[in-house]
Amino acid sequence: MIKLDLSNVLTEVIGKKGLNFYEIEQNAKKAITLLNEKKYSELDFLNLPYQDLKKVKEIGERAREYEHFIILGIGGSALGPRVILESLSPFHNLTKKPKVFIYDNVDPTTLKHIIEIIDLKRTLINVISKSGSTSETLASFLILWRMIRDKKLKVNEHFVFTTDPEKGNLKRLAEEYEIPALEIPKNVVGRYSVLSPVGLLLAEAIGIKSESILEGAKEVSDRAFKENLPENPMAFLASCLYLMDTLKERKIVVFLPYSDRLKTLSEWFCQLWAESLGKEGKGTTPYPSLGTTDQHSQLQLWMEGPEDKVILFMAVEQHNFQEEIPEEFHDIEGLRFLGGHTLEELINTEQLATEMALWMNKKPNMKIIIPKINPFIIGQIFQFLQVTTTMAGLLYGVNPFNQPGVELGKRLTYGAMGKRGFETEGEEVKNYLKKQKFYI
Numbered sequence: 099m100i101k102l103d104l105s106n107v108l109t110e111v112i113g114k115k116g117l118n119f120y121e122i123e124q125n126a127k128k129a130i131t132l133l134n135e136k137k138y139s140e141l142d143f144l145n146l147p148y149q150d151l152k153k154v155k156e157i158g159e160r161a162r163e164y165e166h167f168i169i170l171g172i173g174g175s176a177l178g179p180r181v182i183l184e185s186l187s188p189f190h191n192l193t194k195k196p197k198v199f200i201y202d203n204v205d206p207t208t209l210k211h212i213i214e215i216i217d218l219k220r221t222l223i224n225v226i227s228k229s230g231s232t233s234e235t236l237a238s239f240l241i242l243w244r245m246i247r248d249k250k251l252k253v254n255e256h257f258v259f260t261t262d263p264e265k266g267n268l269k270r271l272a273e274e275y276e277i278p279a280l281e282i283p284k285n286v287v288g289r290y291s292v293l294s295p296v297g298l299l300l301a302e303a304i305g306i307k308s309e310s311i312l313e314g315a316k317e318v319s320d321r322a323f324k325e326n327l328p329e330n331p332m333a334f335l336a337s338c339l340y341l342m343d344t345l346k347e348r349k350i351v352v353f354l355p356y357s358d359r360l361k362t363l364s365e366w367f368c369q370l371w372a373e374s375l376g377k378e379g380k381g382t383t384p385y386p387s388l389g390t391t392d393q394h395s396q397l398q399l400w401m402e403g404p405e406d407k408v409i410l411f412m413a414v415e416q417h418n419f420q421e422e423i424p425e426e427f428h429d430i431e432g433l434r435f436l437g438g439h440t441l442e443e444l445i446n447t448e449q450l451a452t453e454m455a456l457w458m459n460k461k462p463n464m465k466i467i468i469p470k471i472n473p474f475i476i477g478q479i480f481q482f483l484q485v486t487t488t489m490a491g492l493l494y495g496v497n498p499f500n501q502p503g504v505e506l507g508k509r510l511t512y513g514a515m516g517k518r519g520f521e522t523e524g525e526e527v528k529n530y531l532k533k534q535k536f537y538i
């Protein structure tokens with residue numbers, strides 16, 4: 099099990115900027131009680147570790163025969179797969195097949211480059227959209243659909259949909275064109291869906307056993323409702339981050355893993371945290387970071403800038419590469435002292451030194467400790483952070499599973515792009531543009 103070290107947010111460790119342990123415990127207990135009320139059906143993400151993997155494995159096996167595997171999706175339908183790819187198969191495209199492209203934006207140039215690289219005849223395209231109505235995903239789908247058709251290729255050999263089991267455009271097209279479709283369970287929402295076929299098909303496609311990811315997640319699912327606090331570190335983390343905001347006005351959470359392989363985990367976590375909690379004037383701003391890189395970019399601000407942050411480290415105990423740094427240049431101290439150590443020692447020492455420096459400056463920080471990076475641990479991390487975020491939402495009293503704030507922008511895009519039923523929004527866009535011109 100991954101571990102949580104919360105010493106450096108306690109009053110007895112960092113003085114008055116810290117939190118009282120009793121208060122942390124009380125709020126952790128409250129978070130567990132609220133979770134046990136099972137107010138939201140969307141808590142179904144906790145059951146994903148128990149899903150039947152037969153279909154994902156079948157399609158995954160087929161996917162491994164292709165040269166290229168493209169994911170079209172955005173937000174929760176893209177960030178999770180990206181973490182799986184980059185944490186479990188780094189530099190994948192340079193050494194392995196199928197080569198994977200995750201197209202999660204509508205940047206025309208990116209798609210142009212992907213199209214130039216791939217051979218459509220040997221490409222499987224996984225369109226991921228829970229709603230089946232996301233403009234960005236559907237636009238790129240339409241382009242690739244037309245290309246597949248123009249080449250007289252069979253659509254059901256080149257597309258796989260991952261979508262809602264009951265409704266939406268993709269569901270409809272899957273039935274009409276007999277396109278293989280994987281289901282995102284009805285009550286699982288986008289940013290909590292990585293442990294569904296959203297992430298697992300990619301895992302299988304790149305040769306990662308999806309059951310290992312789920313095994314790790316299962317351990318966390320099983321602990322989420324436990325009232326015995328030491329068994330439920332997610333409740334502690336949710337409680338600390340919640341109290342750091344509400345009692346200490348620390349409105350920024352810096353997520354800081356010490357591994358390149360976890361860089362995209364930072365992005366995934368930030369989406370999860372921001373979209374789940376930022377509502378009704380509540381929530382804190384997550385900042386996606388990376389150690390040691392950001393020690394040379396952000397650390398100055400964290401040490402001496404405004405007192406508005408909590409740093410959440412993620413330390414990796416073992417990094418899989420024990421090569422020693424050679425002992426050379428004995429007469430140059432700046433080089434000599436590194437000799438005989440390993441890069442693992444150095445990255446872990448830098449993590450420790452940064453944590454200590456923050457502690458010495460009485461800056462609140464916490465640490466998630468993982469033994470190594472493998473499918474089992476990645477499954478644990480996903481579920482650990484999903485449960486933590488849900489519990490934080492329950493403490494704030496907001497619904498962690500909706501995102502009402504993104505609807506308006508979507509409607510204005512529909513209006514501007516001429517979608518029927520959004521004529522008023524279309525007019526509003528025109529008026530806005532007229533008004534703006536005056537000041538430019």
Ligand code: PA5
Nearest residue numbers: 173174175227228229232288289
């Ligand atoms: O977390 C969410 O629900 C969102 O970020 C969605 O994942 C994102 O908007 C994409 O939605 P969909 O999967 O319906 O295309």
